[in-house]
Amino acid sequence: MLKEKIDRFYRKQEKNRRRDYFYASEVTDCKRKIYLKMKGADKEDLDPQTRRKFERGDMIHQRLVSALYSAGVVTASEVRMPDQSMFHGRADAIVSINNENYIVEIKSASPYSFKNLSEPKESWKKQLQIYLNHFGIDKGIILVECKGTQKLKEFSIEKDEGVLEELQEEFEKLLDMIKKDVIPKKPDKGDWKFDKCRYCLYKEACEESSNNLTGFTGE
Template identity: 30%
Template sequence: MENPDGLETFNQEIRNRIAGRRSPRKIWVTSLSFCLRKAALSTYLETSKYERTGEMLLGTLLHRWVQENVEFEGIKFEVPLEYEIADGWVLVGKADAILGDKILEFKLKGFNPENGPGSLNGMEEPSKTWKEQLNAYLNMAGLQEGYIYVFDRDGLDFRYFRVEKDEEAFSKMLGRARVVMTGVGELEQGKFPAWIKPRYTNECDSCIFRAICGAIDRPWERPT
C-alpha cells in the first residue's frame, strides 16, 4: 500500500527523533566533490566538524583576511545557502561572498611545475571541484554568474575566473547527493555501502575513515 503524500517524510522524522538526529538532515556541497562513501559516513556519524585539514584552515584564514581588509559597499561574506532535496534532506553550503548578483569564491593554491602549473599566470582554469562547488552555489542562490579568485599561497597575488550557471552539472551533483542519502540509509540498517567507491585514487591516504573501510573493504588496493 502506498503511503499518502507526506506520510513517509513524517515517518522518517519520527525515526530521526528516536535516533537523536537533527532535522533537516544536511549534506554539504563541498563533500560531494570527493568520495561519497566518506560523505555518507561523515553524515551518518556527524563528524564533519572534526574533519578540517590544514589546507582548509589556511583557506579560512584567507576568507577572514579578505573580509577584514577589503572594504567594498554592498558585499556580503559567508552567506549560507540551502536547497531542499527530498524527504527532509537539504543540500547546504556557504558562499564566500556575494556581490550584487555575483557569487565570489576565494581559493588558496600553491604552485609546483612537477604536478601542475608552475605559477599563477600559467594556470589556465580553476580545478573541476572548485567549479562544481561554485556552480552548486549559483543554482542554490538562483544566480547566473560567479567568479573563483585564486590566490598564490606564496606571493598572495591573485587571478579570477568566471563561471556560468550550469543546471545540468547541478543535476549531476544532486544525483551524487542521492547516492549519499542511500549510503546513509544503508548504514542506518547496519549495512556498509561498499558499492560506493572513492572518486580519486589518493583520497584514502589521509581519510579519517580508512580504518573503518579497511576492516570491511580496501578500496585503495583495487586497480584504477
C-alpha cells in the same frame, strides 16, 4: 619546547556527528568517505601542522573578504543555504559590480598548484554551481590566492542548471544507500588525480567496513 605546546594547542579531538545532508564542499569527495562521515564513523585526528595550514587558508579568506568590503562591492558575506536543502554550505560573498550580482568563492593554493592552475578545480566549480543555482544568481567568480606569493587568479563561471541536476541525482542515490546501510565500493583510484586514501582520516573505518561481511551500519 614551544613546538610541543603549540602542537598540543592544535591537537583537538573532534567527534564526527551524524547527519542527513551533504556539504557543497564535499561533492567531489570519495562517496565511501561521505557515507562513513554521515554515519558518524570514527575518524583519525588531524595533525597539528595540517590544522595550521587550514587556519592559514581561513585567514586568506577573511583578508580577501575584508578587501572586497573595503572596495565597496560586497552585498553579503557568509551567506548560508537553508537547512532544508539537500546541500548545506555558505557562499563566501555576493558582490555587485555594475549592477550585476556575482557569487564569489574564495580559495587558496600552494605555489605549485597555483602556478599550474589554468582553470578552477572541478570541486570548486561544482561547489559554486550549487550556490549559483540555489541563490538564483547567473554569474560567479572563483578567486584564488597563492599561499606563497599572495598573487591572485580569478575565473568567471556561468550558472549551469545541468550540473546541479546531475549532482542532485548522484546524491539522491547516495542518500538512498545511506538509508539502506549499503556502503559504496572503494572508488577506482585510476580516475583520481592523486591518491586521496593517503590523506583520508577514515582509512581505518573504511578497512573495517571491507572486512565486515554484514556491512557497516554506523551503530
